[in-house]
Amino acid sequence: MARKFEIIEKDWYKRRTILGKDIKPVHVAIPDYQPVHNYICNMIVSYDDDSLKTLIARVLYNELTSKWTVDGMEVSVMVIEMSNENAGDMFNRQVG
Incomplete structure (x- = not known):
């Protein structure tokens, strides 16, 4: 199962x-x-000014929404689980 971080x-x-x-x-x-x-x-974040930063983050599960998030304080992401077929399509769109 592939993951995307939004x-x-x-x-x-x-x-x-x-x-x-x-x-x-x-x-x-x-x-x-x-x-x-x-x-x-560890959360590796790239910014629009081409800088990188590594943050120590914590994985959280929300029982009410049944969703996973990762909180690095400065940056938080929502975890989106994708099937392998969707992951391949996403990769082709980004590369092509």
């Missing part, structure tokens, strides 16, 4: 450069992700 927008935190320009996260990778509540993992 960034959750946070209005309360804004990372800015010295010039005052907003820097937004554009991609998140979590190489050691495990669907275990309160599991601690």
